[in-house]
Amino acid sequence: MDVNSISTDAYDKIRSIIYKRYGIYLSSNKQEFLKSRLSKILRNLNLSTYDQYHDYLTKLPVNDEHWAVFIDAISTNVTYFNRENFQLDILKQSVLPRIHNQPEINLWSAGCSNGSEPYTLKIILREYFEKIGRLSTRINIQATDISTNMIQEAVRGVYDQKMLGDLDQSLITKYFKKGINEMGGKNKVRDILRENITFSLYNLMDMPYNFGKQFDIIFCRNVLIYFDKQTVEEIVNNYFKILKPGGFLFLGSSESLNTMNKKNFGPSIYINE
Ligand SMILES: C[S@@+](CC[C@H](N)C(=O)[O-])C[C@H]1O[C@@H](n2cnc3c(N)ncnc32)[C@H](O)[C@@H]1O
DSSP: OOTTOOOHHHHHHHHHHHHHHHOBOOOTTOHHHHHHHHHHHHHHTTOOSHHHHHHHHHHSOTTOTHHHHHHHHHOOOOOOTTTTHHHHHHIIIIIHHHHTTSSEEEEEEESOTTTHHHHHHHHHHHHHHHHTTOTTSEEEEEEEESOHHHHHHHHHTEEEGGGGTTOOHHHHHHHEEEOOGGGTTEEEEOHHHHTTEEEEEOOTTSOSOOOSSOEEEEEEOSSGGGBOHHHHHHHHHHHHHHEEEEEEEEEOTTOOOGGGTOEEEETTEEEOO
16 A cells, blocks of 8 residues: 555545535545645655545644645635636626725625635725725725635735736736846735735634624635535525625636525626525
8 A cells, every 4th residue: 555545445534524624525536636635745744545644634633733734735726816807897897886885895705715816806896996986995805715825825915927817917017016036027915905805714614604794795706616515505505694685695607506596696696685
């Protein structure tokens, strides 16, 4: 036995831990995926089998730092600025005009990865309120993820050009500082962009959600695809409990709530009515 092979028993036990702890559902044939994500960890721990690694996990205290290493290896963090921008157009054209009279707007980017999504939202909202002459509107963004690495990257706020996607050059100049010397080619978020965005570690399995306020808009895009139907339904029902009446839930374009009887507002966009 070595880290290149995994017994069915060890695979089932480890995927069950992932499911129970993080809601991420791996089907019975994702052994290659799991090995590719975990083999380096086993080598670093000098363990030669996944059964040993399972034993190691079962003996870990709940708050042990290794859990952060484990979930960082398992989670998929692909993201970029302006992702799925057809939804962002709907945000600008149809959602914000409904709520723009409020003194403050509260958003939650749940599963924010490296911060591309919440910073994109901040740019969109700030540009919108500047255009309608209401820059005094306070934009609060709660941005959370289960991955410690991703939250650290988000707080750092340094991105290469590719991560900025199709963001307009004028917006890049306005909201990012150009890196020089060893930071050449990188872009660092300006304070004006960072303002009132709170990044924190949060496991979406920790329900009910309570951030001490109700949200106008929740973005949870490209996160629910990793969960099974039952977990998705629990999470979505809990989102609706903390959405204001008339608030909006944005999911990824491949994530829809066909079976959940939620009012559709646009492509994978739902309204709390
Ligand atoms: C593919 S990224 C999506 C990022 C961004 N929302 C977007 O659409 O570009 C999925 C994110 O969900 C996070 N995630 C997965 N399971 C989670 C959980 N149980 N609690 C919180 N975040 C989770 C991952 O760490 C990852 O950063």
